[in-house]
Amino acid sequence: MELVIKDYTKIIRKVTVLDQINLTLTGGKIYGLRGKNGSGKTMLMRAITGLIRPTAGYVAIDGKKIGKDIDFPQSVGALIENPSFIQEYSAMDNLKVLANLSGGIPEEDIRSILERVGLNAQESKPFGRFSLGMKQKLGIAAAVMGKPQLIILDEPINALDEYTVERIKELLLELRNEDRIILVACHDREELDYLSDVIIHIQEGRIVNDR
Amino acid sequence: MTDKTKIGKYFSYDINQGGWRELPKSLLLIAITLLVILQADKYIQTLIEYGYCEKYGTFLDYLAYFFQGDYVYELSASSVFVLPIYWLAFHAFVAYIVGFYPYEDFVQYGRMSILYGKDRVSWWLAKILWQILSVAWCYLLVYGTIAGYIICKHRLLSWKLTEEIWNNLSPELLNYTTTDLIVVIVILPVLTTIAITVIQGVVAFWKTPVVSFMLVNAMLVVSVYSTSYLWLGNYTMWLRNDRISPEGISPVIAILIDSVLIVIFLIIGIRQFKRVDFLGKVDGL
């Protein structure tokens, strides 16, 4: 899989939030996104997932432009900002709804991913009563279930305990080895350096350095 | 996955989320219907007492009473503008029940469901389908409540007008054939309400659901004031029909306009939704 971002610019209410972004992401790597608060990390993630439309430029996945040829990347899992799920449903039920929409992921896989992130698949507690950490875990589970080709994670290790952080890191490295594109934004320098094959610096909506 | 399958999946999600969760609001409509029926009964009771009528109304009598609206308003030095409150309450409540769910889902869960379904247009079309079904549900509730009341009171569940009642209310209605009655009392109000909710849904994404709700109510009020094809509320009042009043609305033209508006706003909605940005929680005004 290859993801190309070409001259991507987004202006919202006369404010340029993304400015001439040019990037190429290929499978088999974890890309770390680093930048100050308000630098445009989340906006870039929204752009890649097709949640926003560009003012100029485009995002193309395997040659198909988002917004023109396709609405969204065909195989994507994303955790962007606060995880948003149906309040009254349990973790399992929430993932089943999403799995059904995305074309059928076996229940066994859903169960296994929940266990992997440290949630109990049998638990009937509704999402509305989850702690912040549990919500985050469910968000990660939703992003990686079905092993999508493109995985976008915005601050995934926020509010997680050390043990879960280690498990998530293991999971991401496994997925990376399966030739997926993984884009992670994180404020923890050490964790990001450990995980990422490539670090992308973003500042005021512009890529300043990617190495 | 085909588009139809995706629309079906989104739609079944909407039935679950928007249907069952919005169900308690339907009680408002049942309450309004019962109030109208009781009002109609009061009037018929008076006719019976004064010897104008021998029995209570049929199913069609109550239905016609419910959807009558008001006569064409003519401005003059002595005219008094009065809103037909039951008619307005029904349409305002339908707008309330049906008009907010698409935007609510978009703000709460839409980001996830659209991303995982990977199809904006299917999501939007499923919402429109949901709105159409919900409007039909609202009308079915009214019919069902009237039918239930009739059955409980052991009256005639028939599709025939009671001449004695309508001779005193609106004798012009007695000139309608059965087909005419189906058109002006059933088809036209349902189609018009669907058109109004589709427009409401599009405006809700363009502005906010509260603004679109206020605009719908403003349109309803202006409809009572001005008998014109411009104001859709007129189509839902059979008293504004061109057979009742020369300045009235032709049902054929009204059906055409409704259909055209539904198609136009469907297209506008699709185009608009293909470009909408998911910027996080934007909750009303």
Next chain:
Amino acid sequence: MIEVLHFEWNRAMRSKRIWFVLGAGMLCSVLQAVHYEMGGIVKNFYENSDYPIVCWLSYLGRDIQLFYRSLYYLIFPIMAALPFAASYYEDKQSGYQKVLFMKVKRNAYAAAKYLVAFVTGGLVTVLPLMFSLFLHAGFVPGYPPSELSLQAVPLDGQPYCNIFYEHPFFYAVIFWGIDFLVGGCIAGIALCFSLIAKMKYSIYVFGFVFCILERTILYQFDCVNWAFSNIAEMTDLLLNGWEIFMKLIVTVIFSFALFVGVLTRKDVL
């Protein structure tokens, strides 16, 4: 308490919603005045009536011929709730409530919030009416109204009708005062609803649904005089001044006690 009140008031004034509602109300007043003049209604009265229409009856709050008054009083509950009724909900959702409760007493916070919602709800519903009367005074005569002209409301038996015929401006002020209280009550009721609401829009629309339902139910039982919307419009009203104020004061006391009482005891999760 004063500091919290000051803080909440500033918040309300800085919010764009209050200006949106005021703008919508003023627009309604202007459109009604323009339609009244351009529609030849004033001229019609001069030509077809023995007594000219007067501004006390032509402005937005009293006009019974055009649709603007009906429209205004229909969306009156939404207008009253929009400025500040959802502020508690916003504080809860954003987590700001937790920050505030560390700094101020809960009952002071609740009381200040209710007061500001009440006052802003009343203001936004009354200011357009005042504006409308002053607009109309520019082109509709301000003669003392005459009962014999048969165009006049209020009629005998309606509240303050004597004052209307002798001091019509004072009547207008009383009318605005009652509308202010009704607007404030509805904003207070919407604020109470925000304690359990799940979406912001439902708070704004709750007052509307409540008023319509109340009116239709009371209409059925021939008690429509007691409905909020009828009290606000005061056209067919057959309550006396004391009954009006009793309903409003009871509503204020009840909703205030409910809001403050629940908020001071509610867990902050």
